[in-house]
Amino acid sequence: MTSICIPYLTSEGQTAKIAEYIADLVIHHDLEAQPVDLKEAPDVDLTAYDGVIVGASIHRGKHDKRLGEFVERNRDVLARIPSAFFSVSLAAHGDTGEAEKYLEDFEQETKWRPSKVALFSGALLYTQYGFLTRHLMKRIAKTKPGELGTDVSRDYVYTEWDGVRRFTEDFLAELVSP
Ligand SMILES: Cc1cc2nc3c(=O)[nH]c(=O)nc-3n(C[C@H](O)[C@H](O)[C@H](O)COP(=O)(O)O)c2cc1C
CATH class of the missing domain: 3.40.50.360 (Flavodoxin domain)
Incomplete structure (x- = not known):
């Protein structure tokens, strides 16, 4: 097969x-x-x-x-x-x-x-990231195109x-x- x-x-x-x-x-x-x-x-x-x-x-x-x-x-x-x-x-x-x-x-x-x-x-998996990565990713999400989510109390899957x-x-x- x-x-x-x-x-x-x-x-x-x-x-x-x-x-x-x-x-x-x-x-x-x-x-x-x-x-x-x-x-x-x-x-x-x-x-x-x-x-x-x-x-x-x-x-x-x-x-x-x-x-x-x-x-x-x-x-x-x-x-x-x-x-x-x-x-x-x-x-x-x-x-x-x-x-x-x-x-x-x-x-x-x-x-x-x-x-x-x-x-x-x-995906942006804020709830899985450690403290530093969570804040780094939030900063990146704010500045990058694509209207990425910034609520770190939840995850965002874009696939x-x-x-x-x-x-x-x-x-x-x-x-x-x-
Ligand atoms: C620490 C970190 C750095 C990342 N750097 C980039 C990047 O430079 N460019 C990008 O488009 N996505 C970046 N991402 C987003 C990842 O590509 C995205 O979260 C992807 O879903 C990760 O897939 P994986 O879970 O299979 O590793 C980054 C994510 C993390 C956590």
């Missing part, structure tokens, strides 16, 4: 949620899906899969450096099987120029050109699940009939 690997890097959990959502969609299409937390399993063997959807979030203007290491280690297989990448950030909500810049920097650094890329809005679904279904359609 066609099997899709979904390796991801997450700090506060939103990219993991998106990876799980993608996995559910893949399974709903009668295919196999395996979400993989790259912090726990950095050496996942991609050769066992028919396609890969990689996800990572942005902190302080960059993806986790383990993402570049993962691409480097798997360069050959990523060039051989259909692959897609999604980047999760707050900039994707209202500041797409900035979110595209993160992606361009990443593509420049890794020279990896996935067949499909997407920018997904992440557009319909967009995640379209991205996944487009990838699967190309995989099944390239």
Whole structure:
């Protein structure tokens, strides 16, 4: 059966949620899906899969450096099987120029050109952050475009699940009939 690997890097959990959502969609299409937390399993063997959807979030203007290491280690297989990448950030909500810049920097650094890329809005999880991060994020939310929430007694999730679904279904359609 066609099997899709979904390796991801997450700090506060939103990219993991998106990876799980993608996995559910893949399974709903009668295919196999395996979400993989790259912090726990950095050496996942991609050769066992028919396609890969990689996800990572942005902190302080960059993806986790383990993402570049993962691409480097798997360069050959990523060039051989259909692959897609999604980047999760707050900039994707209202500041797409900035979110595209993160992606361009990443593509420049890794020279990896996935067949499909997407920018997904992440979350502001004030109730999970420590004191300093909470106040830093509130300050950033006030100044950045996109009318980000500033009530630190609650969380804000900006991920557009319909967009995640379209991205996944487009990838699967190309995989099944390239
Ligand atoms: C300390 C910190 C720094 C962040 N820096 C950025 C940033 O530079 N640009 C941006 O667009 N989003 C930034 N974000 C927002 C995250 O990308 C967003 O919260 C995302 O949902 C995190 O995904 P994760 O939970 O999978 O790690 C930052 C978030 C935190 C907590």
